[in-house]
Amino acid sequence: MARVYVTVFDPEQAVTSIKALNKAAGFIRARLGKEMRMRSVPEIRFLHDASVETGSAVDALIAKALHQDSQHPEWNPDAADSDGDSE
Numbered sequence: 001m002a003r004v005y006v007t008v009f010d011p012e013q014a015v016t017s018i019k020a021l022n023k024a025a026g027f028i029r030a031r032l033g034k035e036m037r038m039r040s041v042p043e044i045r046f047l048h049d050a051s052v053e054t055g056s057a058v059d060a061l062i063a064k065a066l067h068q069d070s071q072h073p074e075w076n077p078d079a080a081d082s083d084g085d086s087e
Contacts, residue, residue, distance in 0.1 A: 001042055001043045001044075001045055002042040002043065002044050002045070003045050003047055004021075004044055004045070004046050004047070005046075005047050005048070005049035006018065006021060006046055006047070006048060006049055007049045007051070007052050008048065009052065011053055014048050014050075015048075018046050018047065018048050021046035022045065022046050025043070025044045025045065025046065028044060029041050029042075029043065029044050032044075
């Protein structure tokens with residue numbers, strides 16, 4: 001079995017898109033066999049790749065943390081050493 005991970009940029013359409021791809025998997029498999037002239041083509045299963053959504057969520061968390069840190073300079077240990085003294 002070949003697993004094909006698919007990124008769907010509209011998360012609301014992910015389930016519908018993956019279902020449609022899996023429904024067409026037999027047709028896609030047959031076309032692959034003809035186009036690639038392969039004797040045997042593995043069964044294809046399409047799966048949702050959520051890495052884009054996960055990455056966006058991590059970026060948002062980092063941005064939120066940086067914003068919160070900027071509101072509290074006393075939390076920044078480097079800020080305490082910024083009195084002009086260099087060691």
